[in-house]
Amino acid sequence: MPRKLTHQTKSLLLVAFLLLIWWFTPVFFKRWTNIAFHEFQAPAWTGLSYLRDLRSYWVLRSYRKSELIEAGVEMSRLNAAYMLRNQQADFLDREIERLEAFYEMPSYEQFHYEVARVVRRDLTAWWQQLVIRKGVNYGIKTGQAVVFSGGVVGRVSSVGAYTSTVELISSPHFRAAAHIEGDERPVEFRGGDNPGLLPATGHVSTVPADIIATLKEPVRLTSSRLGGVFPDGLTLGWIYSLDPSPDGLFQTGKVMLDPRLKHVREVAVLIPFEPRPGAEEQ
Amino acid sequence: MVPMRRHYKKAPERQDNPVNTRIYLMYVVIGICMVALLCGLAYRQLIQQESFAAAAERQNYRRILMPGPRGIIYDRKGRVLVGNRPLFSAVVYLNELRTEFREEYFNLVRRQRDLGLNPDRYAMNIEARRNVVMRYMNRLNSLLEEEFTVDSTDIERHFSQSLLLPFPLITDLSPEDYAILIEQVPIDSPIQIISGNARWYPYGEAAAHTLGFVSDSTEFPEGTLPGETLLTFRNEAQVGRSGLEKSFNNHLQGTTGGEIWSVDPGGFQHERVVHEVPSKGQDLTISLDIDIQQAAEAAMGTKTGAVVAIEIETGEVLALVSKPAYDLNDTAPYISFEVDREIREKGAWLNRAIQGLYPPGSTFKLVTAMASLRAGAVDENTIVYCPGYFQVGRRRFHCHRRSGHGEENLIGAIRDSCNVFFYDRGTEIGVWAIANEARRFHLDRKTGIELPAETGRMLVPDPEWKAARFYGEGWFEGDTANMAIGQGFLLLTPLQMATFASSLARGVEFLQPTLLHDAGEAEVDNPISLRPEQMALVREGMRQAGERGTARLAGNPNMPVAGKTGTAQVRKDGRPTTLAWFVGYAPVQNPRIAVAVMVEGVPEEETNYGGGSTAAPIAKSVFQQYLGM
Amino acid sequence: MSDNGRISILFLLNLLLYFLAGELNFYLAHWAVHLHLDALLIVFFGLYVSRTSSLLYTALLGGLAGAMNPLAGGTYIIGYVCLWMYFVWCQRRIRRQNSIHVRAATAVGQLLWMLVLVLFDGTYQWGSTAYWGRFLTELLLSTVVIYLLAWPWCRFQKKFLYTLGWDLEALPPPH
Structure with missing residues (x-):
């Protein structure tokens, strides 16, 4: 670049040059760059979430034994209730399957x-x-x-x-x-x-x-x-x-x-x- | 002195004079031109300013009119007979595809040049637009697993005439397709899922002819949106094409709203500057009772004919059936060629109740009876012997009972529908008395019901008419005999006969039928100018017909009906057949409903329809539905 | 350590800030608020660091930030580069040693960036009061936080570089 150009003009020219390059970059390359940037930082975000999990773990570790027992009892109650519901749901699923077979209807799409x-x-x-x-x-x-x-x-x-x-x-x-x-x-x-x-x-x-x-x-x-x-x-x-x-x-x-x-x-x-x-x- | 002389001479100055003159001349010319320009400028700025401003406005703004949805039609009990249903469509705004059109166009041109061809720019433009729109259509096709295509003619027409309006890709999406597109087409895609409305008929075929159908049209009132002088695009409105939809089109039509957009030089929309929301039209409550209508239609079954039921107190039409009919839902949002052909082939476009002209047969004997009473040719003691035929000159006119009815008085003649009695009395009083009696009951003119296309070609013949129609041919006594029993040249509509029955029941010469509910006082003409005891004879004849005579199948012991049947002989498609008629009212003592039924015979099937056997049971269904007996 | 090596450490420092901001927003989402700290990531590069390296790292940060949101690819790179240019432009118009100047320039930079977002995305929400409410809340909160953090963050980076043996104060201003 000519010496008489100021720092700011040079910077502006540099920005213009960069934007020009970006303008003419093929779409697939831009897309690839985007994916690459995403994948690059994904482990960091995941790592942060594991840190949060760890923090939660230590928060939970700090509970008193009595509180944990109480929570455990509550959870077992909930588990029992959900097991009951699961049985009902299983029964209803079987009933639906039976009716579908009876009426020769296509089965609903199922998910996991x-x-x-x-x-x-x-x-x-x-x-x-x-x-x-x-x-x-x-x-x-x-x-x-x-x-x-x-x-x-x-x-x-x-x-x-x-x-x-x-x-x-x-x-x-x-x-x-x-x-x-x-x-x-x-x-x-x-x-x-x-x-x-x-x-x-x-x-x-x-x-x-x-x-x-x-x-x-x-x-x-x-x-x-x-x-x-x-x-x-x-x-x-x-x-x-x-x-x-x-x-x-x-x-x-x-x-x-x-x-x-x-x-x-x-x-x-x-x-x-x-x-x-x-x-x-x- | 010398200097003075030299001064006077001033040769060069004198030599300059001609130049100066030319310059002055130029100044004058330029001055005149400037004045002319200034005048022109002033003229344009001061006098033509408005027209230029208007032209600029026309150039820069576009107006889009959006009609409001139509009002709802309810039956007398508030049930929706005609409603609006949502109509979802996938559309694309060509306006938003400009860049893609241009890119595609350049691609096509480049491809042509690569092949060494000279591109036809106009054709390339058209192809580019189609390719782009087709790309979006293919996207929809892949989502919906369909194979729709777009026609470049439609695109070009839309481009040149309705650029600012959405270009429809798929209209009337099913709920499933609507849901798929809503969920899987991105919000910022040029494909938009828009909602409109179409007419919806919850009762399908019921009262199809009365309700009528609509069709899309750009002819609708502009509303209050400003900018009448702007280039205007009109969305399509639904306009009534038949039945009540047509008669009350202005009432049902919604208020038009719309938008004004500023546009760029290419005519593409830039910014919305005015927006008025369209609103729904007024609702309409009509006199039909959908239960009675459906009862009548069910009783008619697949037969061809018409049923009209009128509430005697108000003149309100409770049912107006014309068979065969068509499912109104097939007419919305538009009538396809297939539907039109199907309806035409079964002859369902004709509203037989108000457009069908038929000889009324023996039901007309009631008119002859009243004409005879009025003329004094019949009273309670008048007896006519029926040997089974009536001789007019050399021609023998038969009674429907070939063995004859024996001695008949008026009541018996009405009850038994004895032809000979009415041949005899009809020829006695003459054609004019019968014709005038029919005219007294408005049988020679339209009823004026609120339906379009009610025929005005009904015919109550007389000698003058015959002379005019048949090049001076005279009126014969046989013509009178035929007319006396409702045959011959006489042609009436089922609605007229229902109006006649209701008028008779109410004791007036004409009860105005109406399709509007709670429209106010019933409109009636003069009372029938016969003495009560004379009227009593006719009513008694009808009562006995309903009780044990020809019309006995129209009622039952719990529901006494006064009626008169008729079986008219006609030729249809060149082959003889019969028309089965019934007119009557119920209850006998305090009439509330009058009914007319007409069923056309089918020559191909050699049907043997009779008034008593075919029409009366249909009327019975209507009476039962209304009276609940 | 070379200059470029030092600047790359600066880049990592800003990257750390970027992740911390993300973590902060993770918790702020609870209150339906999002902090936009984009100007904070670029201010030091734009005001104090030499041209080519800082522009490169700004573009890299733009790429990273852009990859995590649904805006059209490149919006963030271009936006960050423009923001960097704005800070370069500020070099001769503010006193970089003055905390108020730096704070104000950074806050204005953030404001400009958010205005760009308003212009490029969410145009169809312009009619929504909730949208403008949300935008103004975030704008106000972000600019306030940036105003408070800009000077300490720049000073911290300067001191950090100083500890690495690179005294920005001793260097002549860029020409």
Whole structure:
């Protein structure tokens, strides 16, 4: 560079040069760079989450024996209750299978759950995502449903070797088909209303005009299997009021999402079972 | 002196004069030009300013009109007969694909050049647009496992005429497809899932002809959106094409809203500057009772014909059936060629209740009876002997009972539907008396019901009409005999006969039928100007017909009905057949409902439909449904 | 240790800050708040460090940050590089020894970066009150935190370099 140029002009030229190079870089290279950067820092995020786990472990270690016994007793009670529920669920599953076989209906797509720890939460005004501690190594794929004890968490938006990114239902880019509980007609759910310091909300539209939601009797918005990602019946949120659209056909409303979404620590990815060989022919 | 002379001479100055003149001339010319320019400027700035501003506005803004959804149609008990259902469509805004169009165009041109061909730029443009739109369609196809395609003609038409409106890729998505697209098409994709509405008919075929159908049209009121002079794009509205949808189109039509967008020089939208939300049209409550309508339709089954039921107190039409009918849901959101062909082939477009013209047969004997009473040719003591036929000149007119009814008075003649009695009395009083009686009951004109396309070609013949119609041919006594029993040239609609029955039951010459519920006081014409004892004879004849005569299958002991049946002889498609008629009312003492039934015979099937055997049981279903007996 | 070696340590230091910020946000998510500390990562590179190395490390940080969010690839690299250019531009317009100047320049840099995010992403949310509420909350919180941390963070890095035998104060300002 000529000597008479100032430091700032040189810097500007350098920036311009860098941007020019970036402009002409092939897309696949940019994509590769992105993935490489992601994979580069994934171990660090995972490491941080293990540190958190370790910290939790030591926090738990600090409990008194009596407290642990109490927690153990409580847990065994819960285990007993869940075992009972499991038996009921098994019975219902068998009943469903029997009815499907009787009516020669195709079987519902089934999932298995891959439980994963949350290693990073990135909840901003522009995007709402989590990074979880499992990736391709556990068979996770883009687009799969992610759930937790409170209902739907979101959808896998990208998958790395050992981590996956989950787009939360509160994200402004999230949209899904849903049902009002007890109603078969699909409605549209969108995330995106995330006021600071307050619980996240979503937005529901194309709700049929005959659905009524009040503060006293809110309705539950559940996931729909019609969209092809989520199974039926998982909670998306609660609707406390609906406003009719000007055409009188639909209603729109705000969906109160589970506040636990903001600090969820463990989620489950729903991985569909591969179709059985010969299932297509049936 | 010399200097002075030298001063006077000033040769060079004098030599400059011609130059100066030319310069002044130039100044003048330039001055005139400047003045002209200034005038022009002033003219444009001060006088033409408005038109230029308007032109600029036209150039820079586009208006999009969005019609509001139509109002709901309810039956008299508040049940939805015509509603709106959501209509989901996958669309793409061509506006957002500009870059992709350009890139694809350059790719195509480059490819052509690589092949050593001279690219046709216009054709390349069209192909580029189609390729890009098809790419999005293929994305939908892969999600929905379908094989839809797009037509470049549609794209070009849309591009040139409706650029700012969404280009439909798939219309009327099923709930499953809607859910898949909602979930799997990214929010910021150019593909948008939009919701509109289409008419929805929960009762399918029921009252199809009365309710009518709609079709998409860009002809609708503009509403209050400003900018009438701007280039306007109109979304399609649903406009009533038949039935009540057409008659009450303005009432049902929603209020138009819309948007005004500023656009770039290419006509692509830039920024929305005005937005008005469209709103739903007004609802309509009509007089039909869907239970009675469905009962009548069920009773009609697969037969061809019409049923009309009228509430006597109000004149409100409770049922208006025309068979065969069509499922209104097949007409929404549009009538496909297949549906149109199917409906046309079974002859279902015709609303037989208000457009079908039929000889009323023996049901018309009630008119002849009243004409005879009015003329004094019949009273309670009048007896006519029926030997089974009636001789007019050289022609013998038969009674339906070939062995004859013997001696019949008016009541018996109505009860037994004796032709000879009415041949005899009809020819006695003459054609004019019968025709005038029919006209008194408005049988020669439209009823004026709130439906479009009610026929006005009904015919109450008389000698003048015949002379005019058949080039001076005279009116014969045989014509009068035929007319007296509702045959011959006489043509009426089932609605007219129902109106006649309701008028008769109410004792007026005309009870205005209406399809509006709670429209106010029933509109009636003069009372029938016959003495009560004369009217009593007709009513008694009808009562006995309903009790033990030809119309006995229309009622039962718990539900006495006054009625009159008819079996008219007609030729259909050149082959003889019959029309089965019933007109009547119930209950006998305190009439509340009047019904007219007409069933067309089918020559191919050699049906043997009769008023008493075919039409009366259908009327019975209607009476039972209304009276609950 | 060479200059580049020292700067790479500086890079690692900022990388550490980047991970710490991520960890902080992990907990702040509980209150639906996110701290944007992007300017803090770049301020020292832009104001005090030599051109080529600092630009390279800024771009690297941009790449790392960009890989963890759903914005179009390269947004963060370009954004961070522009932010670096802003700090270079500030070199002759502020007194780098003045804490207030450094704090203010960093806060303004962060503000600019967040405004860029508003312009490039979330345009379809502009009509939402909740969006603006969230944005303003994060903007306010982030700029306040950055204002408080900018000078200590720069001073710490300077001292850290000093301990490594590189006295930035003794060097002539870049020309």
